[in-house]
Amino acid sequence: MKPPPFAYARAESLEQALALLAEGGEDAKALAGGQSLVPALSFRLLRPTHLVDIDRVGGLDAVRGADGRLSLGALVRHATLARLQPSQSHRALRAAARAIGHDAIRVRGTLGGSLAHADPAAELPVVALALDAELVVASLEGRRSVAAADFFLGPFTTALAPGELLVEAVFPALPPGARTAFAEFAARAGDFALACVCVGVAPGWARIAVGGVGATPVRAQAAEAVLAGGGAGALQEAAATASRELEVYGDRAADQGYRRGLVQTLTRRALADALETA
Amino acid sequence: MTAPGEAGGSFAAADAEITVELTLNGAPASFSAPARWTLADALREKLGATGTHLGCEHGVCGACTVLLDGEAVRACLVLAVQAEARAVETVEGLAADDELAPLQQAFHEHHALQCGFCTPGFLMAATALVRNEPDATSERIREALSGNLCRCTGYAPIVAAVRAVLDERAA
Numbered sequence: 073m074k075p076p077p078f079a080y081a082r083a084e085s086l087e088q089a090l091a092l093l094a095e096g097g098e099d100a101k102a103l104a105g106g107q108s109l110v111p112a113l114s115f116r117l118l119r120p121t122h123l124v125d126i127d128r129v130g131g132l133d134a135v136r137g138a139d140g141r142l143s144l145g146a147l148v149r150h151a152t153l154a155r156l157q158p159s160q161s162h163r164a165l166r167a168a169a170r171a172i173g174h175d176a177i178r179v180r181g182t183l184g185g186s187l188a189h190a191d192p193a194a195e196l197p198v199v200a201l202a203l204d205a206e207l208v209v210a211s212l213e214g215r216r217s218v219a220a221a222d223f224f225l226g227p228f229t230t231a232l233a234p235g236e237l238l239v240e241a242v243f244p245a246l247p248p249g250a251r252t253a254f255a256e257f258a259a260r261a262g263d264f265a266l267a268c269v270c271v272g273v274a275p276g277w278a279r280i281a282v283g284g285v286g287a288t289p290v291r292a293q294a295a296e297a298v299l300a301g302g303g304a305g306a307l308q309e310a311a312a313t314a315s316r317e318l319e320v321y322g323d324r325a326a327d328q329g330y331r332r333g334l335v336q337t338l339t340r341r342a343l344a345d346a347l348e349t350a
Numbered sequence: 351m352t353a354p355g356e357a358g359g360s361f362a363a364a365d366a367e368i369t370v371e372l373t374l375n376g377a378p379a380s381f382s383a384p385a386r387w388t389l390a391d392a393l394r395e396k397l398g399a400t401g402t403h404l405g406c407e408h409g410v411c412g413a414c415t416v417l418l419d420g421e422a423v424r425a426c427l428v429l430a431v432q433a434e435a436r437a438v439e440t441v442e443g444l445a446a447d448d449e450l451a452p453l454q455q456a457f458h459e460h461h462a463l464q465c466g467f468c469t470p471g472f473l474m475a476a477t478a479l480v481r482n483e484p485d486a487t488s489e490r491i492r493e494a495l496s497g498n499l500c501r502c503t504g505y506a507p508i509v510a511a512v513r514a515v516l517d518e519r520a521a
Contacts, residue, residue: 073407077364080385080431096361103429110388110427111408122361123385127432174497176412176475179421180428261496 075113082125086239089126090212094235096122102237103127104147105180107173108189132184132239140245146184146238154178162243164203164252164270164346168195171254174262184238187223190230193264193284197224199254200241201289202270202281208240215239224288250274253346255338259325266326267334269314271342276300280310280339285320285331292317295339307347311340372433374399375443383430390414392430393440401441401470405499412498415471416440422478424497441470444477452518453477456511464502472498476512484519491516 079096083089093100100122103109112118126132132147135156142162144153153169156162172178172186172195186196187207200207200220207218209232223231232238246252256268265284272279278299280292292314299310315336322328362368367382374397381396390407393399393416405413407426414425417439444451450458453476463469472495479486479494486494491512500508 074391075386075388077384077386079361079364080368080429081359081361082431082434092361106427106429106432107409107424110429113386114388114408114426125429125432174412175478175494176415176422176424176497177409177427180423261493 073114073116075110076116076119078113078120079122080125081122082127083129086129086131086210086237089124089129089237090210090235092122092124093237094212096120096124098234100124100234102188104182104185105149106185107177107181108185108191126237142243144183144241144243146182146187146240148183150178150181150183150186151175153183162203162246162252164254164272165196165199165243167254168199168256168268168270171195171256171258171265171268172262177262183241187241188230188232188238190224190226190228190288191264192227192287192289193266193268195254195256195265195268195283198268198281198283198289199270200243201291202272202279203243203246203252204279206242206244207238208242209236210239211236217242221291226287246272247274247277250277251346253342255342255345257334257338267331267338269335269338269342271339271346273299273343273346276302278310280314280343282314282318282335282339285318285335290318292335292339299343307340307343310343311336314339368431370431370434372435373437375439376437381430385429385431387430388426389416389418389428389430389433389438390425392433393425393438396430399440399442403467403470405467405471410499411468411471412475413468413471415474415498417474417478420478420481422475439474439477441473444473451477452515453480453511456514457508460507460511460514462503462507462511468498468500468502472500472508476508476515479512480515480519484516486516488513 101120103125132145134145136143150169150172156166205220252272254270256265267284270281278296283289294317295310295314315332320331365384369382371380403413405411409424409427416425
């Protein structure tokens with residue numbers, strides 16, 4: 073199908089974008105790279121009344137790192153993330169970006185778009201959750217910061233209110249010696265994940281976030297406790313715990329049992345990957 | 351005074367015609383279309399450049415691949431109005447007069463096309479790769495083309511054709 077009709081405006085600046093979003097009202101949407109939004113329009117799953125094109129707004133694509141903290145503008149393209157030379161602690165972000173779609177998608181798709189679209193099978197929301205990202209949201213009223221844990225509310229549903237625009241994702245410095253990894257399984261390379269896992273490990277600290285198995289990315293907190301506790305066999309036990317503790321849904325692409333198996337295998341692989349890196 | 355839909359302006363009403371000026375295969379071009387038109391449809395219906403094909407129209411098959419400012423993108427996922435002031439390259443721009451571009455010649459020689467429906471998309475994706483990554487490995491060729499689907503050839507001849515062009519350039 074073709075996209076349904078919508079009023080359209082192109083913003084030249086963030087201020088203009090916010091004003092246009094406010095003017096557009098409740099059913100206005102921001103358009104950046106369009107890799108998620110345009111297919112949704114073509115399927116007519118979304119029928120925004122107004123589209124605010126922010127694809128060329130300047131100043132929203134900065135990549136800044138300092139003291140282990142990584143600040144990424146919402147318009148940073150997946151292709152840029154895929155080429156990052158991250159600090160050791162943020163290599164999961166690069167791995168996740170490389171798993172998104174294909175070259176042509178990564179050139180256009182944006183970090184902010186992926187986070188705001190909140191597809192349950194998307195990669196970057198899982199990394200944001202695992203690594204405690206703070207998401208900076210702007211509106212005419214000012215700015216506010218939302219923890220990733222509070223941002224993803226349901227399938228394709230976030231804490232963004234009408235008139236609000238995600239402008240930045242800040243990945244805090246991780247504990248000393250932290251290593252991260254990302255693993256995904258899809259039917260074909262570039263497909264949406266049937267399941268994906270992002271992990272972070274440091275002495276006494278562990279993060280395991282899983283995507284593609286529920287309405288939002290979720291943390292496997294019992295598994296994290298097992299891992300943080302350490303000891304021989306903790307890795308295997310954490311992977312098994314993750315697959316048991318989470319509510320996992322099934323569908324024709326992969327039933328519940330299969331997805332549970334994926335959670336276990338991917339958690340194990342991601343942890344092994346993280347722990348092997350120097 | 352900016353018109354509705356132009357940068358910095360107000361909202362263009364739904365289905366209002368918006369004028370887009372761009373460069374197509376090196377030459378200035380323009381068209382008017384509603385904002386909800388995709389670049390793929392605008393190229394085909396407004397500019398007569400029907401070499402860009404519509405396969406899935408939701409960004410999965412790659413048949414609509416064109417170059418936007420030198421990078422391979424899915425034209426079905428770019429709104430036509432987003433091409434304003436940008437350089438678009440399509441399959442029509444590859445050959446110089448009657449002479450096939452090296453990639454086209456290689457596709458011909460390696461039997462990298464049968465029905466030809468996916469071919470323009472593959473050619474544009476490969477053009478970006480050859481231009482931007484002249485020392486791409488065979489694994490990288492496969493990755494770069496992985497977003498394009500072909501029902502006929504089984505892909506091996508396509509990869510071989512691209513490999514041949516890269517090898518020829520390196521020689």
